[in-house]
Amino acid sequence: MSSYHLDHLQYLETEAIHVLREVAAEFERPAILFSGGKDSICILRLAEKAFRPSEIPMPFLNVETGHEFPELIQFRDRRAKQLGARLIVRTVDEAFAKGLAAPTPGQISRNQLQIPVLLGAIEEFRFDCCIGGARRDEEKARAKERFFSFRDAFGQWDPKNQRPEIWNLYNARLNQGENMRVFPLSNWTEMDVWEYIQREKLEVPTIYFSHTRECFRRGGQWLPVPTVHTDIIKPDPYAGARPKPNEAVKSLVVRVRTIADMISTGMIESLAESVDDIIAEVAAARVTERGTRADDKASEAAMEDRKKAGYF
Amino acid sequence: MPHSQHPIELLRFNTCGSVDDGKSTLIGRLLYDSKSIMEDQMEALERSADITGGGQINLANLTDGLRAEREQGITIDVAYRYFATPRRKFIVADTPGHVQYTRNMVTGASTANLSIVLVDARQGVIEQSRRHTYIASLLRIPHLVIAVNKMDLVDWSEDRFREIREEFESFLPLLDIKDVKFIPMSALNGDNVVEPSSRTPWYAGPTLLGHLESVHIASDWNLHGFRLPVQWVNRPNNPRDPKLHDFRGVSGQIAGGVVKAGQKIVILPSGHRSTVKEIWTYDGPLQEAFCPQSVTLVLEHDIDISRGDMLIGSENLPGMNADLRARVCWMGQRPLQCGKKYLLKHTTQTVQAVVTCLGNRISMDNFAADPAATELAMNDIGEIRFRAAKPLIFDGYANNRMTGAFILIEQGSHHTLAAGMLLPPTELVKAEYEDFTI
Ligand SMILES: Nc1nc2c(ncn2[C@@H]2O[C@H](COP(=O)(O)OP(=O)(O)OP(=O)(O)O)[C@@H](O)[C@H]2O)c(=O)[nH]1
Numbered sequence: 201m202s203s204y205h206l207d208h209l210q211y212l213e214t215e216a217i218h219v220l221r222e223v224a225a226e227f228e229r230p231a232i233l234f235s236g237g238k239d240s241i242c243i244l245r246l247a248e249k250a251f252r253p254s255e256i257p258m259p260f261l262n263v264e265t266g267h268e269f270p271e272l273i274q275f276r277d278r279r280a281k282q283l284g285a286r287l288i289v290r291t292v293d294e295a296f297a298k299g300l301a302a303p304t305p306g307q308i309s310r311n312q313l314q315i316p317v318l319l320g321a322i323e324e325f326r327f328d329c330c331i332g333g334a335r336r337d338e339e340k341a342r343a344k345e346r347f348f349s350f351r352d353a354f355g356q357w358d359p360k361n362q363r364p365e366i367w368n369l370y371n372a373r374l375n376q377g378e379n380m381r382v383f384p385l386s387n388w389t390e391m392d393v394w395e396y397i398q399r400e401k402l403e404v405p406t407i408y409f410s411h412t413r414e415c416f417r418r419g420g421q422w423l424p425v426p427t428v429h430t431d432i433i434k435p436d437p438y439a440g441a442r443p444k445p446n447e448a449v450k451s452l453v454v455r456v457r458t459i460a461d462m463i464s465t466g467m468i469e470s471l472a473e474s475v476d477d478i479i480a481e482v483a484a485a486r487v488t489e490r491g492t493r494a495d496d497k498a499s500e501a502a503m504e505d506r507k508k509a510g511y512f
Numbered sequence: 513m514p515h516s517q518h519p520i521e522l523l524r525f526n527t528c529g530s531v532d533d534g535k536s537t538l539i540g541r542l543l544y545d546s547k548s549i550m551e552d553q554m555e556a557l558e559r560s561a562d563i564t565g566g567g568q569i570n571l572a573n574l575t576d577g578l579r580a581e582r583e584q585g586i587t588i589d590v591a592y593r594y595f596a597t598p599r600r601k602f603i604v605a606d607t608p609g610h611v612q613y614t615r616n617m618v619t620g621a622s623t624a625n626l627s628i629v630l631v632d633a634r635q636g637v638i639e640q641s642r643r644h645t646y647i648a649s650l651l652r653i654p655h656l657v658i659a660v661n662k663m664d665l666v667d668w669s670e671d672r673f674r675e676i677r678e679e680f681e682s683f684l685p686l687l688d689i690k691d692v693k694f695i696p697m698s699a700l701n702g703d704n705v706v707e708p709s710s711r712t713p714w715y716a717g718p719t720l721l722g723h724l725e726s727v728h729i730a731s732d733w734n735l736h737g738f739r740l741p742v743q744w745v746n747r748p749n750n751p752r753d754p755k756l757h758d759f760r761g762v763s764g765q766i767a768g769g770v771v772k773a774g775q776k777i778v779i780l781p782s783g784h785r786s787t788v789k790e791i792w793t794y795d796g797p798l799q800e801a802f803c804p805q806s807v808t809l810v811l812e813h814d815i816d817i818s819r820g821d822m823l824i825g826s827e828n829l830p831g832m833n834a835d836l837r838a839r840v841c842w843m844g845q846r847p848l849q850c851g852k853k854y855l856l857k858h859t860t861q862t863v864q865a866v867v868t869c870l871g872n873r874i875s876m877d878n879f880a881a882d883p884a885a886t887e888l889a890m891n892d893i894g895e896i897r898f899r900a901a902k903p904l905i906f907d908g909y910a911n912n913r914m915t916g917a918f919i920l921i922e923q924g925s926h927h928t929l930a931a932g933m934l935l936p937p938t939e940l941v942k943a944e945y946e947d948f949t950i
Contacts, residue, residue, distance in 0.1 A: 204802040207522075208519075221744045222860075254746050254749075359588075366919055366928070369919045371857065389596075
C-alpha cells in the first residue's frame with residue numbers, strides 16, 4: 201500500500217469535513233443539532249477539524265422533550281461552552297405554552313412533539329440548514345436519505361422524489377421557506393463512530409458506560425426509572441412512564457447504546473466501562489442499536505412517517 | 513463484525529441490473545452470509561415474511577426501506593448498506609432497476625469503486641443490462657462485475673453462462689472499463705456469493721465476496737497534478753489573539769495530486785503565484801497532503817482568493833475555458849434543449865451556463881451516437897457544448913473524476929437535472945504568468 205492512502209476512518213472524516221465546509225459556504229444561517237449524544241459529539245469534532253483556527257461558524261441547536269437524562273444535558277452544556285459556541289435550546293414545554301404544540305392524549309412519549317418544536321426554532325431563527333448526526337446504518341428509511349436532504353416549506357421529506365446526489369457535488373439551492381437537513385455522518389456505522397471516539401479521545405456522557413440503575417421491564421426492554429418528582433405544583437412529567445405495581449423494579453448494571461430521552465431509551469445490560477470495551481461489545485452485538493429504541497418499534501415504517509413529517 | 517486495529521480499506525460498490533434480477537436479494541445474501549444481519553432485523557424480516565411472503569423470508573426486504581417499495585416490491589431509490597469483513601469495510605448502494613429511476617442509479621453509482629451488474633440467466637443481456645454497463649463506463653467506475661444470477665433456474669448450465677459472457681464481450685470493447693469479472697451465482701441460495709458453489713465445478717474464479725475483498729483499489733484516486741478547489745476561506749479575525757488575527761487559510765478537499773509544504777502553487781483564474789507556507793490541520797501541520805484529504809493551506813503571500821478558485825501545482829496543468837464539451841446523463845422531466853440556461857455546479861463554484869449545441873445521443877441498443885439528435889429526454893445520454901458565465905478550471909473526467917464532473921440545476925425549481933462529464937481540454941492553462949511580487 202502506498203503512503204498516499206487513507207484508512208476507512210480517515211476517508212469518512214475527509215468526506216464529512218468536505219460536507220461541513222460546503223454547508224458553511226453555501227448556506228446563510230446553518231445550525232448544528234447537538235444533543236450530547238455520541239453521533240453529535242463526532243460532528244462537533246469534525247466541525248473543529250473543518251473550521252479551526254476560526255470559530256465554528258454556526259450555533260448549536262437542541263430540542264428537549266423535557267424527559268432528558270440529566271447527565272446528557274450537563275454534558276451538552278459543558279461541551280458547547282468548551283467550544284465557545286452559542287447553544288440554543290427549545291423545549292416541548294415552551295411549545296405547549298406558546299400553543300405551537302399540544303400534548304397527545306394517552307401518549308407519554310414526546311418524540312413526535314419534537315417535530316413542531318424543531319420547525320418552530322427553524323422559523324424563529326430563520327435557519328436554512330440543520331446539520332444532524334443521523335447515519336444511514338441506523339434504520340432503513342434513513343438508509344435512503346441523501347447527505348443534503350431537501351425539506352419543503354412544511355419541513356416535509358419526500359422520499360419518492362429526492363434530488364439526485366451525484367459525486368460530492370451537493371445541490372444546496374433553496375427557495376424561500378425551504379430547508380435543508382445535512383447529514384455528514386451518512387456513511388458512518390455505529391462501529392465507525394466508536395472507533396472515531398477512540399481515535400480522537402473524545403469524551404462522552406457517562407451513561408454510555410456501564411453503571412447501576414433502577415430499571416423496569418416494559419415492551420421487551422429495560423426502561424430506566426425516571427428521577428423522583430418532588431415539585432408539588434407542577435404535574436409529574438413522567439406520569440405514565442413510571443413502573444406500575446406489576447412491573448418489578450430491578451437494580452441492574454446497564455448502559456445506553458443510543459439515546460433518545462428517558463422514556464424512549466432502552467438500557468442494555470453491559471459491563472463495558474471504557475470505549476475499548478464498547479468497541480468489543482459492538483463487534484459482538486447481535487441486535488442493532490435501534491433495537492433498543494421504543495420509538496422505532498411502533499411499526500415497520502415508524503421512522504419514515506416521522507421523517508416525512510419533518511423529524512430530523 | 514470483526515474489529516481490527518490495522519488500517520482497513522473501504523470499498524464502495526453498487527448493484528444494478530433490471531427489475532427483478534435479484535439485486536436486493538443479493539445484498540441481503542451478502543449481509544446474511546457475512547453475518548451482518550442483526551437479530552432484531554431478522555425478527556422484522558420474519559414478521560414481514562408472514563404478511564407478504566407467505567412465510568418465506570424475503571431478503572430483499574432488508575434494503576427496500578420505503579413503504580412504497582415494500583408495497584410494490586420494487587426499489588425506487590438507492591439504499592445504502594454497510595458491512596465489514598476482517599479484510600475490508602463495504603458501503604453498498606442498492607440502486608433501482610427501473611428505467612424511470614435511472615437518476616437514482618446514477619446517484620448510487622457515482623461514488624462507487626466497483627459496480628455489479630446483475631443479469632437474470634434466463635433472460636440474458638437486455639436493454640437495462642446494457643444501459644447500466646454503459647453508465648458504469650461513462651462514470652468511469654474502475655471495476656465491473658457481471659453477476660449472472662438465478663443460475664439455479666437454468667440448471668447451472670455452463671453453456672448459458674458462456675453465452676451471456678460472450679454477448680457482453682461483444683460490446684465491452686466499445687466501452688471504457690478496464691477490469692471486468694463474470695461470476696455465475698444464485699443470490700437466492702447463496703452459491704458463489706460468499707461460499708463457493710459445488711454446482712459450478714466448471715467455474716474456477718473467486719466468489720463475489722472474495723473478489724470484493726481482494727480487488728485492487730488503492731490507485732483509484734488521482735495522484736497526478738495537484739488541484740485544490742477553494743471551498744472556504746479560513747479567517748479567524750480574532751482580535752483577542754494576535755497570532756490568529758492575521759491567520760488566513762484556504763480550506764478545501766484536495767481533488768488531485770499531492771501538495772508539499774514549501775511548494776510553489778498557482779491560483780486560478782487569477783494566475784497569481786505563491787508558495788505553500790504551511791499545510792494546516794487541526795491535528796498539527798503536515799509535510800505533505802494528498803487527494804482526497806481535506807486541508808487548510810496557508811500561503812506566503814496575502815492574495816485575494818475566494819471560493820471557486822483553484823490552486824494547482826506546476827505539473828499536469830488543467831484546462832481553463834468557458835466554452836466546454838461534455839457528456840451528460842439527463843434526469844430532468846422536461847427535455848434538454850439547445851439554447852436553454854441552467855445553473856452549473858463544478859467543484860466549488862456554481863455559475864450560469866447556456867447549452868449551445870447538442871448531439872450524439874447514445875442508443876442503448878448498439879451504443880451508436882446519433883449526431884442528429886436535437887434533444888435529450890429523461891434518462892438519455894448525449895453530448896453537449898455549453899458556455900459558462902465564467903471559465904471553469906477543469907480536467908477531462910477520464911483523468912480526474914473530481915475536477916471533470918459537474919451537475920446542472922434548474923433555475924427556479926432547483927432540481928438537479930443532469931450529471932455531466934467534461935471532455936478533455938483542447939488547450940491547457942499557460943504557465944507563463946509572472947511570479948507574484950508584493
Ligand atoms: N430462483 C432464484 N430466484 C431469485 C434469485 N435471486 C433473486 N431471486 C428472486 O427474484 C425476485 C426479484 O428479486 P429482488 O432481489 O427483489 O429483485 P431486484 O433486482 O432488487 O428488483 P428491484 O428492486 O425491483 O430493482 C425475488 O422473487 C427473488 O426471490 C436466484 O438466484 N434464484
